[in-house]
Amino acid sequence: MTERDTSVCEPCESAIEASLDGDLEPARFAAFEAHLTKCAACAEELARASRLRDHLRALPRLDAPRPVVAAVLESARSEAETRGRRRAGWLGPLRARPALAVVAAVVLLAIALVTSLDRTREPSGVVASSDPEVMRATLETKLALAHFARANRRVGRGLSEDLLRERVVRPAVRKLIEAPAAPGLAIEERG
Amino acid sequence: MFLGWTAVATAEESLESHPGYFSLDDLEIIDPNGSSVDISLQGAMLRLVGAAVLQEEPELAELVSQMASMRVLVAPIDEIDPVAATAAIAKGVATLEEKGWQRVVRVREEGEQVHVYLKEVDGQIEGLTLFVFEPEDEMTLINIAGRIDVDLLGALSQAFDVPTLEEALAETPGAAADAEEER
Numbered sequence: 001m002t003e004r005d006t007s008v009c010e011p012c013e014s015a016i017e018a019s020l021d022g023d024l025e026p027a028r029f030a031a032f033e034a035h036l037t038k039c040a041a042c043a044e045e046l047a048r049a050s051r052l053r054d055h056l057r058a059l060p061r062l063d064a065p066r067p068v069v070a071a072v073l074e075s076a077r078s079e080a081e082t083r084g085r086r087r088a089g090w091l092g093p094l095r096a097r098p099a100l101a102v103v104a105a106v107v108l109l110a111i112a113l114v115t116s117l118d119r120t121r122e123p124s125g126v127v128a129s130s131d132p133e134v135m136r137a138t139l140e141t142k143l144a145l146a147h148f149a150r151a152n153r154r155v156g157r158g159l160s161e162d163l164l165r166e167r168v169v170r171p172a173v174r175k176l177i178e179a180p181a182a183p184g185l186a187i188e189e190r191g
Numbered sequence: 192m193f194l195g196w197t198a199v200a201t202a203e204e205s206l207e208s209h210p211g212y213f214s215l216d217d218l219e220i221i222d223p224n225g226s227s228v229d230i231s232l233q234g235a236m237l238r239l240v241g242a243a244v245l246q247e248e249p250e251l252a253e254l255v256s257q258m259a260s261m262r263v264l265v266a267p268i269d270e271i272d273p274v275a276a277t278a279a280i281a282k283g284v285a286t287l288e289e290k291g292w293q294r295v296v297r298v299r300e301e302g303e304q305v306h307v308y309l310k311e312v313d314g315q316i317e318g319l320t321l322f323v324f325e326p327e328d329e330m331t332l333i334n335i336a337g338r339i340d341v342d343l344l345g346a347l348s349q350a351f352d353v354p355t356l357e358e359a360l361a362e363t364p365g366a367a368a369d370a371e372e373e374r
Contacts, residue, residue: 131243132364137232138240139360141255144230144263144333146351148344151323151331154305 009035012042016049206233209259211310211318211336213287220271220279221264221332228265237261251347258337265331273302276330280304280322283332287320302326309341316341 015032018024024032036043206212216223223229232240241256255261287308288294296307303325310318319341321333335344 131239134236134239134243136360136363137236138243139356139363140230141232141237141240141251141261142351143228143353143356143360144232144261145344145348146353146356147228147230147263147265147331148321148333148335149348149351150353151305151321151333152345152348154303154323154325 009039009042012039012045016042016046019046020049020053206260206336209317209336210312211316211334211339212260213283213292213318213320213334213336215262215264215332215334217286218279218283218332220276221266221330222270223264225266225270227267227329228263230261230263232258232262233260234258250343254340254343254347257339258335260334260336262334263331264333265329267329268326271324271330273324273326276324277304280306280324283320283322284308292318292320319344 012032012035015024015028019029019032036046207214215221237255237258237260241252244255245252284294284306290310292308292310294306295309296305298305304322305324306320306322308320309316310320316339317337319333319335319339321331323331
């Protein structure tokens with residue numbers, strides 16, 4: 001864990017996010033670029049935010065149950081607020097706590113694994129075999145899997161925010177802080 | 192006759208020694224004869240299923256051909272004593288943990304209980320056991336022994352619908368005779 005004194009100029013906070021999203025007007029973009037040549041803190045912050053975005057984009061895209069996503073985002077939001085680091089947009093809290101962003105991704109991965117993803121396929125009732133016993137066993141196999149899916153949905157529903165925080169977020173945060181940082185991604189605690 | 196019995200006994204013994212096998216019957220909470228669902232499929236039959244669906248559903252074939260057994264017991268909640276269910280789940284959880292199963296999920300909320308355990312051997316998932324007790328609905332116990340691709344299992348299982356399959360099963364040849372026999 002490293003302690004840093006990076007004071008990003010206040011007007012640049014929103015400009016960093018907007019420039020990454022390509023939302024900055026040409027005149028403001030030019031001014032922002034000129035500012036970056038003089039301000040190391042803002043340049044570093046932009047580079048960090050850009051790296052973070054790339055890392056997040058490189059993660060496998062997995063779907064998690066809606067309540068789980070909501071719980072993680074809410075958790076991220078309140079943590080950022082507690083630390084008095086309110087920033088505009090979705091990147092704000094994540095930029096303030098890169099570790100939290102990774103944790104959110106880890107949580108989504110973990111929960112997606114636990115709930116075994118939500119990739120739906122077209123139901124199939126086709127049973128190729130004409131042997132009645134095998135045909136029946138095939139349907140029983142599918143019925144067993146259907147019950148598994150039903151039970152899994154309950155797992156997703158039952159995962160409360162408390163459980164997420166206690167069982168997934170906190171252990172993941174601990175692991176991230178204790179483990180060496182991912183290549184190119186500094187795990188920092190500020191403030 | 193004797194040879195047949197020996198073969199069955201050997202298959203059962205070999206299944207019991209599988210690290211991912213967990214006997215749901217040992218919990219003595221859902222009576223297989225009274226439960227609404229009792230599915231028990233093992234090695235040879237699962238391989239036949241795998242072969243049967245290989246052309247039409249290769250991913251399902253891949254999934255089941257790696258399984259040693261699959262057992263599902265489901266009972267409506269009015270057939271279950273909640274106190275006994277809690278005790279049975281506690282017993283199951285203790286046994287699994289004693290045998291080195293890894294807890295993946297535990298939810299205990301307003302009477303609802305969900306426990307998911309995985310058995311890992313050399314970094315490979317060899318078993319999955321799931322207990323779900325829903326006070327307003329039903330109790331579900333699942334054990335899958337064998338190499339499990341959790342991703343594939345989750346993805347494929349989403350495609351199957353309980354009522355549709357129950358209906359299809361009721362229409363299979365011999366289903367009526369089986370139901371009569373059970374009565």
